[in-house]
Amino acid sequence: MKILVISSALKDKQKALIEAAALKTGSEVYFFRSENEITAEMQDAEIIYGFGVNYARTNKNLKWLCVPSAGVDYLMKPGSFANEECLLTNSAGAYGVTIAEHIIAVALMMMRNITDYYAGSLNRKWSLPKPQKSLKDCKITILGTGDIGTNFARRAKAFEPKSITGICRSGKCDDIAFDRVMKVDELDKILPETELLVMSLPATKETENILSKERIALLPEGAYIVNVGRGSAIDEEALSDALDGGRLAGAALDVFRTEPLPENSRLWTTKNLLITPHVAGNLTLEHTLNRNVEMFCEDLVNFISGKELKHLVDKKNGY
Amino acid sequence: MKILVISSALKDKQKALIEAAALKTGSEVYFFRSENEITAEMQDAEIIYGFGVNYARTNKNLKWLCVPSAGVDYLMKPGSFANEECLLTNSAGAYGVTIAEHIIAVALMMMRNITDYYAGSLNRKWSLPKPQKSLKDCKITILGTGDIGTNFARRAKAFEPKSITGICRSGKCDDIAFDRVMKVDELDKILPETELLVMSLPATKETENILSKERIALLPEGAYIVNVGRGSAIDEEALSDALDGGRLAGAALDVFRTEPLPENSRLWTTKNLLITPHVAGNLTLEHTLNRNVEMFCEDLVNFISGKELKHLVDKKNGY
Numbered sequence: 001m002k003i004l005v006i007s008s009a010l011k012d013k014q015k016a017l018i019e020a021a022a023l024k025t026g027s028e029v030y031f032f033r034s035e036n037e038i039t040a041e042m043q044d045a046e047i048i049y050g051f052g053v054n055y056a057r058t059n060k061n062l063k064w065l066c067v068p069s070a071g072v073d074y075l076m077k078p079g080s081f082a083n084e085e086c087l088l089t090n091s092a093g094a095y096g097v098t099i100a101e102h103i104i105a106v107a108l109m110m111m112r113n114i115t116d117y118y119a120g121s122l123n124r125k126w127s128l129p130k131p132q133k134s135l136k137d138c139k140i141t142i143l144g145t146g147d148i149g150t151n152f153a154r155r156a157k158a159f160e161p162k163s164i165t166g167i168c169r170s171g172k173c174d175d176i177a178f179d180r181v182m183k184v185d186e187l188d189k190i191l192p193e194t195e196l197l198v199m200s201l202p203a204t205k206e207t208e209n210i211l212s213k214e215r216i217a218l219l220p221e222g223a224y225i226v227n228v229g230r231g232s233a234i235d236e237e238a239l240s241d242a243l244d245g246g247r248l249a250g251a252a253l254d255v256f257r258t259e260p261l262p263e264n265s266r267l268w269t270t271k272n273l274l275i276t277p278h279v280a281g282n283l284t285l286e287h288t289l290n291r292n293v294e295m296f297c298e299d300l301v302n303f304i305s306g307k308e309l310k311h312l313v314d315k316k317n318g319y
Numbered sequence: 320m321k322i323l324v325i326s327s328a329l330k331d332k333q334k335a336l337i338e339a340a341a342l343k344t345g346s347e348v349y350f351f352r353s354e355n356e357i358t359a360e361m362q363d364a365e366i367i368y369g370f371g372v373n374y375a376r377t378n379k380n381l382k383w384l385c386v387p388s389a390g391v392d393y394l395m396k397p398g399s400f401a402n403e404e405c406l407l408t409n410s411a412g413a414y415g416v417t418i419a420e421h422i423i424a425v426a427l428m429m430m431r432n433i434t435d436y437y438a439g440s441l442n443r444k445w446s447l448p449k450p451q452k453s454l455k456d457c458k459i460t461i462l463g464t465g466d467i468g469t470n471f472a473r474r475a476k477a478f479e480p481k482s483i484t485g486i487c488r489s490g491k492c493d494d495i496a497f498d499r500v501m502k503v504d505e506l507d508k509i510l511p512e513t514e515l516l517v518m519s520l521p522a523t524k525e526t527e528n529i530l531s532k533e534r535i536a537l538l539p540e541g542a543y544i545v546n547v548g549r550g551s552a553i554d555e556e557a558l559s560d561a562l563d564g565g566r567l568a569g570a571a572l573d574v575f576r577t578e579p580l581p582e583n584s585r586l587w588t589t590k591n592l593l594i595t596p597h598v599a600g601n602l603t604l605e606h607t608l609n610r611n612v613e614m615f616c617e618d619l620v621n622f623i624s625g626k627e628l629k630h631l632v633d634k635k636n637g638y
Contacts, residue, residue: 108424158477260445
């Protein structure tokens with residue numbers, strides 16, 4: 001088997017891990033920093049680890065594409081795979097730790113008004129104390145109880161919140177960090193008692209606009225929202241209205257319907273909106289990079305030995 | 320007994336708690352928003368809860384001053400008490416939760432470069448991803464293992480750091496959040512292996528300049544510092560040098576040798592220095608305010624019944 005690895009993030013340490021796994025499975029591995037570098041004699045490769053999007057669309061030899069991202073919405077369009085039988089795995093499971101840290105950071109920045117103090121400090125301004133809110137005694141709801149939601153819940157638990165409610169399709173998640181887990185069709189019942197809403201959902205038909213104008217209106221006055229999943233999950237215009245009108249106390253968005261966020265977007269100037277440029281879960285943290293590579297290597301052994309892949313994406317569900 | 324309560328932070332709920340405690344102990348209570356409002360007929364009051372600094376300096380009737388702050392350095396000068404026998408209690412123990420949240424927030428802001436993303440967003444800038452560090456696998460040292468250090472350690476533990484080392488005068492602290500607790504004279508041994516140094520110390524003779532130029536040089540390249548105790552603990556000039564020179568990756572200071580920080584201070588423009596205006600532990604968070612009042616009420620019962628006060632300050636040690 002010929003494996004193409006396409007990544008500009010890998011360092012020698014991670015390359016060595018992949019080479020060891022390839023050796024163990026009797027495969028050949030070739031490293032590229034981008035898809036453009038792939039040469040003609042590599043067109044018979046059957047495995048790609050990396051963003052091999054063009055290769056997958058045009059090459060019938062490809063049997064397995066493993067992408068380093070958690071979201072795979074960009075591979076769900078018809079025609080994304082020249083070989084319709086091509087397996088797809090993602091790297092959901094590598095980002096929980098780093099994205100959980102992002103969520104805690106931005107939630108506290110908003111609740112404690114640190115954004116304002118920091119903005120003031122850039123102009124040498126010693127600001128007066130502002131009202132504070134706390135994760136202690138806070139009623140937290142987490143939409144999406146996967147790796148990210150669970151890692152956040154475990155960390156949030158240490159802050160002694162009043163409750164941590166997980167919401168997912170199945171209504172099931174065993175992690176003890178959740179006080180309760182409910183099905184997504186109970187969302188409308190939970191929103192009115194949610195003080196901090198954390199959203200960590202893949203972009204699918206079912207999650208499109210899940211936080212609609214009507215649902216934003218169900219949140220209580222003074223609630224906070226953090227979104228680290230996909231921008232398509234929120235009605236951005238309704239969110240801006242709720243923030244500018246002062247009904248919501250704050251929102252922190254790392255993902256947007258259009259990325260990069262256009263310069264003329266209303267979101268840039270929406271009141272109490274903390275914008276980060278889709279960086280909650282990138283590969284610059286070594287822990288994330290290592291987990292990402294380890295997960296591919298695990299499934300490489302599975303693939304070569306004909307076992308089921310652990311991180312397989314269900315193309316029908318889109319995650 | 321006549322009790323004067325001096326505070327602009329109290330709401331009806333907290334006033335009712337104090338009134339109930341006063342009733343229980345057969346005392347009279349009078350509320351003032353500032354010390355200037357205290358009238359002549361109140362000069363026979365024996366108890367003050369609040370910043371009764373002038374009253375304490377001039378009034379021999381005062382038997383007990385309870386201040387809402389954790390630090391009492393401003394009451395350690397000779398002549399601070401007209402009645403030298405006057406008892407002093409502080410409110411250390413009320414601020415642990417809120418200051419621990421501040422420490423987590425600013426540590427993550429620095430390690431994840433959220434400060435830069437946020438500053439960029441103020442100019443509609445979609446920044447490129449920057450290197451990330453994590454609390455996971457981080458070697459954390461906490462100078463000061465009191466209420467603040469302990470509450471921080473408990474929260475930090477959930478982030479799966481490599482180690483949490485507490486350092487205090489006695490070298491003893493039972494809280495299981497600490498992996499080990501060492502005496503302050505071992506500080507120089509611990510600094511070279513410290514990736515995040517959290518400082519939560521009172522201002523005393525022993526803590527003055529404890530993070531000296533020499534000790535800053537003992538920290539490894541790329542270390543982070545958070546100070547929420549008192550500004551006198553750090554050689555600010557040496558810290559600026561280490562940050563501007565790029566040896567340290569970042570520092571977050573909430574306290575300074577001179578507050579408010581003068582407009583011409585070098586600290587405002589020091590590289591990778593996150594400045595907050597002494598707000599980590601103010602009384603705007605309801606939990607903090609409630610704890611503060613509860614602690615006074617507990618000790619009011621102790622005082623009236625002749626028992627030892629729980630939150631007594633040792634005037635010799637200064638905390």
